[in-house]
Amino acid sequence: MKKRNKTGFVIKNIFIFAFAIVMIYPLLWMLFSSFKPTNTIFATAGQLIPTTWTTENYINGWKGFGGVGFGTFITNSLIIALSATLGTIVSSALVGYGFARFEFKGKRILFTAMLLSMMLPAQVLMIPQYLWYKQLGWVNSYIPLIVPYCFAIQGFFVYLFSNFIGGIPKDLDEAAKIDGCSYWQIFVRIILPLMVPALVTGTIFSFMWRWDDFLSALMYVNKSAMYPVSLALKLFSDPGTSSDYGAMFAMACVSLIPSVVLFLTFQRYLVEGISTSGLKG
Amino acid sequence: MGNRSSNTAGNGRGLSKNARNNLLGYFFIGPWLIMFLAFTVVPFFASLVLSFCDYNMLSAPTFVGWDNYVKLFTEDRLFTKSLLITLKFVFISIPLRLIFALIVAMILNRDSKMVPIYRVVYYLPSILGGSVAVSVLWRYVFAKEGVFNQFLNLIGIPCNISWISNKDTALWCIILLFIWQFGSPMLIFLAGLKQIPKTYYEAASIDGAGKVVTFFRITLPLLSPIFFFNLVMQMIGGFMVFSQAMIITDGGPLNNTMVYALYLYKQAFGYYKMGYGCAMAWILMIIIGFFTLLVFKSSSAWVFYENQISEGNGKKKRKRGGKKA
């Protein structure tokens, strides 16, 4: 029995490892390609490790376009993604709490409306939304890229959080209420600590999605010096002229760093399982 | 700020239960509601109005009644084709993506030195999103002389199909990309697994339950709300799949990867037919809405909530109540 377990363990781990390679191979390809001279990338596409290593792609890519360096794009993206994420998480948690814990009039309709709003492709909402923002004088600033998110505009997060809050036993709320906690205090002291894994997940998603979003950036940011990374990355290639894939890969790798760092820092909180200790009570 | 809020929240106590619930409910969803009404509901209906218009964006819309809808159902061959492709895409990729995400989440829900590294590795493809880099990369993996064929040849299966441009396999490349980026549902599963109290597992092991039994009796039921959430979200996302198809095949070859949202986009912005695009969008919404409704209706049979969102409507039973006691 024990021996079989051990073989099973080994097989399982080999499988996980092999699978990890499959998962990550394309990324490694991109990473190594970014160190190949740009004109050899496709000629040597079948070969992972570069024959000649070069950092030229990074130097070229970092220069950006017409005097606006790639660093500016990264800073812009950080400003947008960090503030929008903070706003999304705080507001969505509140709204999710409202949906999960209170029986108010019109809740079902609003909840349905929220779900429906996710089913209409962004492209058809773009023009009316644009007119709105223009009316408010928000165009050509980061406001449309940040402020709506501070009001839980993405139903996904509201639904995600309300779902997780729904999974927290109500007995805890009741107990706290008896202890004299207000609803606000219940939210801050009981619910929030218990939903840390969900908050962490949400933060990772939100940051990543804001980081990748170029559709709204396209509409609302005109000046090149205000472009976010997602937009800038698309500027390396053009179907009509030769594209600098080397620089594009290099900068694509650089632009992955913030998301990876965020993931590494935050995924720690997925392990600690704070919720378990809370639930025992 | 905290003070003001707690006061407001505290004030509710003197009121009747219903009034208090209304007040508190709207207090918490308030910020969302304002933005939602202004920036989602209004554009939402604007798109409905536009769907009855001939609108090229460069001049004012003109009302054309049901023309767009009639044209879609009677004249537009690609409309039907793209719809069928999308349905195929959803019904193949979503179950696979979810099962995959769940399996990996279970594997990574352990405390081991390697787990954090694996998590990053498995999540990385999702971080890449729909960038140009992914499209180049994917096209090279599945090209005629690509990595995938190299691998097949290595294990003794000679193959020289250009998967990405073969009319029968191209859609599968996109499905595969979609599955490859399973990170989001995986993370949500992982967070869900973390939320399951360890006590349940301890009790089960005292009862002598094996791994399989524990999975089906404890993990799966307790995870069912999360599974439900993932299913709904992935389904919505699957029906609206767009960037993967656009960046990799742009709908080709022979329109065999022309998914619905991509066709909509081409109509709206490529051919300056925004009104037509809006009509397509509303049809899509009705279709997604229908399937979502089906999932919601079926949920009472397989989703187990501790305290469910629609509690008070008295529709769902507290199936787990007994076990907890």
Place this chain on the structure above:
Amino acid sequence: MKAQRIIAAAMAGAMAAGLTACGSGSSTQTTTTGAAATTKAAANTTTAAASGTTGDNGAIRVAWWGSQGRNNSTIEALDAYAAKNNVTFSYEYNSWSSYFETLATQSVGNDLPDILQMSTTDIINYSKNGQVIDLQKYVDDGAIDISKIGKDALSGDYVNGALAGITTGVNTVTVAYNPDIFEQAGVAVPDDTNWTFSEFCSLAEEIYNKTGIPTEIPFITEARWFVESLVRSYGVDLFSSDGNSLPWADDSKVSAGVAKAMDQVYKEIQAGVFVDPEVMLGWSATEDSYIATGKSAMSYMLSNYVGQYSKVLGKDLGMLMLPKADDGTTSGMYTNSNMYWCISSNCKDPEAAAKVINYLINDEDAAKLILTDRGISLNSDIRDMLAKDDSVSSSDKATLEYVNKVNSVVKGVNPPDPANSAEAIKVLKDDYQAVCYGEANGTDCMDDFISQAASILPQK
């Protein structure tokens, strides 16, 4: 713009309601607004630091799509202009895939950039709907100097009698060939002034039989260029001048001739003489294509791509004019505007914008930076200068020469594509690919294209 006002009013109403509703306020609101204000300030600082301009006061907004090279050269050229002429620019460059999406949205908000780079397929929509202005006035008053271009060459820039834009440069179509492979096969370079598609196929067959090296399928991703050359060899245009129909739709000789050529294409694919369509559609970059890697003998392409392919091949590709249909009566060659410079109707100072366009098309210093990136210039002085300039590669010089040669055969530049043509062209592309994949034959393809175009093209 009436509907726009209605939408705006409806929104303003809803918004007022929204604001009253939020009068009670919530804790997040205050915090987040504060945060947004901070970030906005931060954003402004970065902008100011990077571009030196703080707002829209006086800056001329110039929009284009392109790659890193074009972005850099255009900015450099315009910066030089700004330094001399006391104007400031705001650059709004974008990727091709999202450029027109942005413009369409901006046009709804009456917020189009002042100077726009336009494509041949999109310019008609913008001109017909009054989003770009008629430049005739600025040509007449001398702000845009066309003395070195000639009115004939600008024939392609008129939409319904209005000068919608100024061509940045022209390109044309060509059969690029690898001289080494011709030599290896022992075939002579054909006389391209009067050759037919069948002769092209026989040449491909001969090369294939002698060397095993195939030829690429003519324009598999842009069937339109292929079909246009065949149709024109019967002496008719692809689209009627009013843009409402295919002038050759009822002439069975033309459609049968094109269908025959397509069937020949399929036959050659089956025989291995033409490259497998699956392989061709699997290519992502120049480096993948057989012509750039010495694995194919000939390839149909746009003239402005030849330089890039030659560079990858490491040897200059030869250029031949396209063959005509077998029973065609004349050369099917044509030149196209590569793209246009336009002035939007939202521009506050069109005179100043017109001068910028004049600079971009006529100034030698600007041309030295932009080179042939936006097509071969129509300005004869600039062409002469580029032909002698050292920074122009030998293959680009060959392209220049080739365009001159084509210009001696054809007159004027093709007009912009008619409205709705993008959709018709997409139908043609799909049908042609179906022929290449063996899903349909040439006759099916042409019948479908003619009937679809009839329902797509007419204007209400």
